Amino acid sequence: MNAYIFPGQGAQFVGMGLDLYENHDQAQELFEQANDILGFSITDVMFEGTPEDLKQTKVTQPAIFLHSVILSKVLGENFKPDMVAGHSLGEFSALVANSTLNFEDGLKLVSQRALAMQKACEIRPSTMAAVLGLDDEVVEKICQETDGIVVPANYNCPGQLVISGEIEAVNAACEKLKEAGARRALLLPVGGAFHSPLMEPAREELAAAIEATNFSTPICPIYQNVPTTAVTSADEIKANLISQLTAPVKWTQSVQQMIKDGGKSFVEVGPGKVLQGLVRKIDSGVETSSGVI
Known part of the structure; x- marks a missing residue:
C-alpha cells in the first residue's frame, strides 16, 4: 500500500515552490x-524572501x-x-490530499491556525527542546516529575522526542534528562510551546473555525497525530484536529500503525526529506521516497 506523508513546520526553504510555479499552469x-x-x-x-522572512508564523x-x-x-x-x-x-496538507478538505478551506484553516498559535505564544513565554538517546518512558517520567508545565x-x-512547556520547566527538565543519560537535550529556535497545554487559547480559537468548515468523507484513511489509527469519519477527523494543538504528535506510533496496516511505500510530499529519515529510523525495512514530478 502507498502511504503519502506531509511535513510540518521547519521544512521551509528559500525558493520553495518556484519550480512548480514556473513549470505547471495548475500550480501557478x-x-x-x-x-x-x-x-x-x-x-x-x-520564492525570493530571506530565511527570516520565511520564519514569520503567518508565512511558514x-x-x-x-x-x-500543490505538489x-x-x-x-x-x-x-x-x-x-x-x-x-x-495533517492539514494530508486532509486536502485525501479530499477531506478543499484547497481554499484548508489554506484558510492553516492561516488561522498559524495566527492563533502566534497569539498563544505571546501570552506566556515558552519553548521546546529536542531530546536524543533516551527511551520515551524515561522522558515522560522526568517531565511528570519536573515542576511547572x-x-x-x-x-x-x-x-528522538521533543518536549514543550514553560521556559524554566523545559530548562530544568533538560538538565535532568542529561543526568539520566540523554545524548542531547537542547532548546529549539521556536516561538513557543507547541503541542502543550499552553496552546489552549489557540485550540479554542481554531476549534470554532474547524467546526464551521465543511469536512467531506475522505478517499482514503488518514492516520492522525492524536489517535494514531486510521480515521475516515469527518466528525472524528474534526475532533482530532482540534485536540492536536494541545496534544503530542505521535508520529512514531502513527507510522508503526500504518506499517502494521499494510503501508509498504512511504512517499514524502512537500519540502525537505525529514519525514523519510524518521520513517527509516522507525522501520528500516520500508521504502521511502520524495514525491517528484
Whole structure:
C-alpha cells in the first residue's frame, strides 16, 4: 500500500515552490489563488524572501501547506494514496490530499491556525527542546516529575522526542534528562510551546473555525497525530484536529500503525526529506521516497 506523508513546520526553504510555479499552469493558478485568499503575496516570500522572512508564523505554515498540496495536485494520476498522514501542520496538507478538505478551506484553516498559535505564544513565554538517546518512558517520567508545565510534544522516532512547556520547566527538565543519560537535550529556535497545554487559547480559537468548515468523507484513511489509527469519519477527523494543538504528535506510533496496516511505500510530499529519515529510523525495512514530478 502507498502511504503519502506531509511535513510540518521547519521544512521551509528559500525558493520553495518556484519550480512548480514556473513549470505547471495548475500550480501557478493555485499559488495566485493563495495570494488572494491570504491577502498578501506569499509567493514573493516563498520564492525570493530571506530565511527570516520565511520564519514569520503567518508565512511558514501556509508556505509548507501550499508546497505540499500543490505538489500533490500537480502529481495528478501519479498521486495514488492508500493512506495519508501529516506531521503536525502536515495533517492539514494530508486532509486536502485525501479530499477531506478543499484547497481554499484548508489554506484558510492553516492561516488561522498559524495566527492563533502566534497569539498563544505571546501570552506566556515558552519553548521546546529536542531530546536524543533516551527511551520515551524515561522522558515522560522526568517531565511528570519536573515542576511547572513541561510535556512530551513530538514522538518523532525511537530515541528522538521533543518536549514543550514553560521556559524554566523545559530548562530544568533538560538538565535532568542529561543526568539520566540523554545524548542531547537542547532548546529549539521556536516561538513557543507547541503541542502543550499552553496552546489552549489557540485550540479554542481554531476549534470554532474547524467546526464551521465543511469536512467531506475522505478517499482514503488518514492516520492522525492524536489517535494514531486510521480515521475516515469527518466528525472524528474534526475532533482530532482540534485536540492536536494541545496534544503530542505521535508520529512514531502513527507510522508503526500504518506499517502494521499494510503501508509498504512511504512517499514524502512537500519540502525537505525529514519525514523519510524518521520513517527509516522507525522501520528500516520500508521504502521511502520524495514525491517528484
